[in-house]
Amino acid sequence: MEDREIVALYWAREERAIAETERRYGAVLRHLAENLLGRREDAEECVSDAYHAAWRSIPPEEPQSLRAYLGRIVRNLAVSRWRAEHAQKRFGGMETLLSELSDCVPARDNVEAELETKELTALIARWLRGLDAESRALFLRRYWYGETVQALAKECGVSPSQMAQRMLRLRRKLRAALEAEGVTV
Amino acid sequence: MNSEQIYEAITNLPEELPEEAAAHTFIKRKRSYWRWGAVAAAVALIPLAAAAILFSGGMGGMSSDGSGAEMAQDSEAMEDNSYGFSISYMDYAGPVFPLATLGGAEDLTADRIVTFDFSPYETRQETYETSSESYSYDRYDTEVKVTDAYVLANPTEEHVTVTAVYPFAAAFSDPLDLLPVITVDGTAVETALYAGPQGGEAPESWETYRAWLSDGSYREAALASATALDVPVTVYEFSALTAPESDAPNPTLSVRMTLDYDRTTVLSLGFDGGSWDRENGAMVRECSVPQEEEAGYGTSRYLIVLGEDVTDMTLRGCRSGGSWEEGSEELPGVTAGVRRYTSTLQTALEDLVGELYDGKMLWRSGGEVHLLAEIPRETCLDALTEALLSYGILSDDPAERSRCEILEDVISQVWSEKRVLYLTFPVTVPAGSSVTVTAELIKDASTDYTGGGAAREGYDLVTRLGSDLTFASQTARLAGAEYVEILRQNFGFDPERGVTEVTLDAAAEHYFIEVRKREG
Numbered sequence: 208m209e210d211r212e213i214v215a216l217y218w219a220r221e222e223r224a225i226a227e228t229e230r231r232y233g234a235v236l237r238h239l240a241e242n243l244l245g246r247r248e249d250a251e252e253c254v255s256d257a258y259h260a261a262w263r264s265i266p267p268e269e270p271q272s273l274r275a276y277l278g279r280i281v282r283n284l285a286v287s288r289w290r291a292e293h294a295q296k297r298f299g300g301m302e303t304l305l306s307e308l309s310d311c312v313p314a315r316d317n318v319e320a321e322l323e324t325k326e327l328t329a330l331i332a333r334w335l336r337g338l339d340a341e342s343r344a345l346f347l348r349r350y351w352y353g354e355t356v357q358a359l360a361k362e363c364g365v366s367p368s369q370m371a372q373r374m375l376r377l378r379r380k381l382r383a384a385l386e387a388e389g390v391t392v
Numbered sequence: 393m394n395s396e397q398i399y400e401a402i403t404n405l406p407e408e409l410p411e412e413a414a415a416h417t418f419i420k421r422k423r424s425y426w427r428w429g430a431v432a433a434a435v436a437l438i439p440l441a442a443a444a445i446l447f448s449g450g451m452g453g454m455s456s457d458g459s460g461a462e463m464a465q466d467s468e469a470m471e472d473n474s475y476g477f478s479i480s481y482m483d484y485a486g487p488v489f490p491l492a493t494l495g496g497a498e499d500l501t502a503d504r505i506v507t508f509d510f511s512p513y514e515t516r517q518e519t520y521e522t523s524s525e526s527y528s529y530d531r532y533d534t535e536v537k538v539t540d541a542y543v544l545a546n547p548t549e550e551h552v553t554v555t556a557v558y559p560f561a562a563a564f565s566d567p568l569d570l571l572p573v574i575t576v577d578g579t580a581v582e583t584a585l586y587a588g589p590q591g592g593e594a595p596e597s598w599e600t601y602r603a604w605l606s607d608g609s610y611r612e613a614a615l616a617s618a619t620a621l622d623v624p625v626t627v628y629e630f631s632a633l634t635a636p637e638s639d640a641p642n643p644t645l646s647v648r649m650t651l652d653y654d655r656t657t658v659l660s661l662g663f664d665g666g667s668w669d670r671e672n673g674a675m676v677r678e679c680s681v682p683q684e685e686e687a688g689y690g691t692s693r694y695l696i697v698l699g700e701d702v703t704d705m706t707l708r709g710c711r712s713g714g715s716w717e718e719g720s721e722e723l724p725g726v727t728a729g730v731r732r733y734t735s736t737l738q739t740a741l742e743d744l745v746g747e748l749y750d751g752k753m754l755w756r757s758g759g760e761v762h763l764l765a766e767i768p769r770e771t772c773l774d775a776l777t778e779a780l781l782s783y784g785i786l787s788d789d790p791a792e793r794s795r796c797e798i799l800e801d802v803i804s805q806v807w808s809e810k811r812v813l814y815l816t817f818p819v820t821v822p823a824g825s826s827v828t829v830t831a832e833l834i835k836d837a838s839t840d841y842t843g844g845g846a847a848r849e850g851y852d853l854v855t856r857l858g859s860d861l862t863f864a865s866q867t868a869r870l871a872g873a874e875y876v877e878i879l880r881q882n883f884g885f886d887p888e889r890g891v892t893e894v895t896l897d898a899a900a901e902h903y904f905i906e907v908r909k910r911e912g
Contacts, residue, residue, distance in 0.1 A: 226530050235414075274414065275407035282403040286396065306665060308395035308402075327401040335409060343409070344416035350402050351410045357805050361594055362482075363418045 210273045217265035224265075225258050232274055236281055242353030243285040245300045253288065257281045278351070300353055308350065310378035313386040327385075334384045338377075346377050417482070479904055480597035481838040481850060486561020486810060487598045487902070488853040489605075491542050491829060492860055493554040493819075500552060500821060501545045502861040508835075508851055509537040511872030513909050532875070532909060534837040534849045540572075541830040542861075546821035553820040557611070558583075558831050559858060560815070561601065564764045564772070565807040571766055572833035574817055583815040587771045588614035589778050590809040598852055598902050604812065605858040614814055617770060621737040621777055623786070626701045629731040630662075631692040635681040636725035640711035645726050646678040647695070649702040656700045657785050661744055661799040662693030675702075681709075681726055693728075696740050696799075698785060705730075737780075744799065745773045764807060775806045848879050852904035855896060866896040868903065876907035 208227050216224035236257060240250035257280040270276035289301040335343050345363075348354045360370035488506060512533035546552045562570050564587070574581050588610050595601060604610045635643035644665075651658070653670045660666075663677040682689040695702075709726020764772070780786050785797045821827050837849035855866055873887035883903050884894045896903060 230530065270407070272407040272411050275410045278410060279403055282399075286399060286403075290396075303664070305395040305399060308398045311398050312394060324397060324400050324404065327397065328404045331398075331401050332405050332409060335405070340412075340416060341418060344413040344418070347405075347410055347413035348416075350399075351405065351413065357808060360805065361808065364594075 210271070213273060214265060214269060217262065218269070225262065228258060228261065228273065228277065232277055235274060236277055239278055239352055240281050240285060241300075242355065243282065243300045243304065244288065249288070253281055253284050256284050260284070282351075300355075304350065304353060307374065307378060310375065311381045311385065313382055330385065330388055331381065334381055342377060345373065346381075349374055479850070479852070482596070483839050484594070484596050484600075484810075485836040485838045485851075486595060486601060486812075487857075488538055488540055488833075488835060488851075489559040489561075489601075489812070490854065490856060490859040490861065490863075491540070491831070492557045492559070492611075492858055494557060494816070495860070496552065496554045497860055497862075499546060499548045499550075500554070500861065501547070501864045503543040503545070503864050504866040505539075505541045505869065506853060506867070507537075507539040507541075507869040507871055508905065509539070509871040510876045510907065512536055513872065513875035513907075515875075534839075534909075535834045536837070536851060536872075538833050538835045538851075539830060540833070541828060543826050543828050544819065544821050544861075545826040545864075546823060549823045551820055551823050553818060555816055556819045556829060558815045558817075559605075559611075559812050560831075560833060561595075561810060562763055562813050563808050563810050564762065564767055564775070566763050566836075568763055568765055569834055570836070571763060572815060572831040574815055575830045575832075576817075576819055577827050578830075581817045583817045585766055585768065585771070586614045586814045586816065587767060587775060588812040588814070590775070590806070590811050595810055598854060598904075601812065601854070602857055602901070608858070610812065611814065611858060614812065615816075617774060621741070621780070621786070623698060623737040625735055625737050625740055626697040627733050627735050627740050628695040628697070628705070629692050629733075630694070630728040631731070632690075633679075633681045633693070633728045634726070635683075635709065635723065638711070638723060638725075640721075640723050642712040643681045643723055643726055644678050644710050644712060645681055645693075645728055646676060646708045646710055648674065648676045648704075648706045648708070649695075650674055650704040651697075651702045652700060656702060657698040657797065658702065659696040659698065659785060659797045659799050660694065661696075662688070662691060663695075663798070678710075694740075694744065694799075696737070698737065738777075741773055741776055742769075745769055745776070762807075763813075772806075776802065779806045848906040848908055850904060850906045852902060854902050855898070855900060857901065863898060866898065867893060868896055869893045875910055877910045879906045879908060881905040 208231065210231075213224055213227045213231065216227060233254070236254045237247075237250050240253040240257075241247055244250050244253060257277055260280050261277060268276070285301060289305075335346065338346070345359060348359055349356070356370045356374060363370065365373075490504065491502070512535055515530045515532050518531045540558075558572060558574060560570070560572055571585075574583055588604070630645070630647070633645055635645075647663075649658075650673050652673055658675065658677075660677050663679045665679070666675065666677040668675055677695065679693055680688075707726075707728065707730070709723040711721040711723045779802050780797075815831075819827060819829060835851055837851065839849055853868070856863065868883050868885075870883075870885045870887060870892040873885070873892060878885065878887070881904065882900075883896075883905055885891055885905070
């Protein structure tokens, strides 16, 4: 079933929407949640909560891409869980991801303006669109889908350390791009 | 700005960006395994048997659109392995291999009957439960049941005893239920498990396995032990990590040291963060200090130093990560016992693999029981050795050697690499009689995308690759065909007309079937 048909089920308030969503995107979402949270049980719970959130938000929302829409919900739920339980040091995937993303934070010396998240999103989107397709896909598969460096290395046929280096270069490039904009958040 | 804000901004990227990334196909770089042999020689080791294997790549190419049923039954095409379209997958589960022996089977003949049972595709109802509500949904599995049975006949007047070998494609991190169950005349037999080396790239088609297995050296390497890594190392063990009661968000132990990056390589285990400053010859490795109820509590952390020893080692506690960065807050009272000793890389790895066997790494895969639980300790160690030689700290790539290797990364890679594993067991076929050897296994689907909505799910078998048996016949059977729609195949099944059993052509090396779930 295509996205628009599943979204139509949500709009018609047919509970089958959840089952169809699970059929089409269940594995993808669980993979994403597990990447971020590390434990299968937490991931299952997170995906269940994402379905619940989708049921409440569609309508009025009418997403074009259910994968991206639901993935966004999962990412938000995951970071909320991480914030709530950070002190217990659970969710190693999120810890690692955030630790890596700290490489993208501009140095304070270059700060001129405070950015809203929306503007920061627009800047990152623009930076991504300026990359070659493979680098763009790699960045997103790591930092949007939370895929491990090892998995990406395997997919590209390189060693994990080479992939880690490539990711480091991408993060530094993003930081440089943000610094070039003279902004911070 | 902080990393959470970057994360949030990435979360809200326009939908087309993650969509495009999900659909992107990476061009795989082929890894040279000649390098492996050269490096082994360079460190004065006896070359591994498997190092002599020249691994070659899969056939590559684009996948089918799965738009309709096709048959590829031209025998010439099959002999050439040219179906007129490629059979490769982004996530290839590997074929069902034939039974073999370690020799002495010249007098035996084999009749093989392999059954693919698609009944796991039958839809069933499952329920998701949240704290407040529950949803029921339809679910089915694409892991099919395969029964691979062999009637071994002995027409001679002497008993024949052989060591049988049943190969299967898997990764150490695959679920334990992928392990075949072997019976002889209906009785389960004890088997020994061996793992072959990883061939340098993730297989995408059966041709990769053909390249690995066709000359027998891969299996020889699997059944042999890797050579010990007698490289001297200095080991630092950090034990009994403790942190004082505090409101610190993430009490952290940090170890800072001085080294010459050109002369020293550091392999770490149990450290989850750190920084590298090649220019100033400094390195920091740090780890969270777990509380009593947390994973990793009571376990030691290790730094294994190859080459010149590190100097000026300093320990420090801090309230969270990034302990040596400006603005980080120190946390007095974080302690650890430090033991320094010299050893060899071989011994150090043996100790660490021993720790893995205590279950300390299994949790990283979500607590699920994996094939790893059945993999012998020596096999794990051999696989790690192979990885370190081919693309780790002992490789010939200075960029890889000179950085701090995180052993968990190497282990994770080794665990997830598809390889061929072998079950061996003795079989005696009485004079003038026969026995039936059966392998029951669960076979995962080969797909182009590991997520939902795969256009096709593929399953395949090879008829004689790696086998020394003389096959009198080979037959394939299809069960549970009502749950799937056949998209392409070269078996010749036609369940609509009742053809669910076919005789396989002895000249054909490879048979495949691609299906999708039948709607309704």
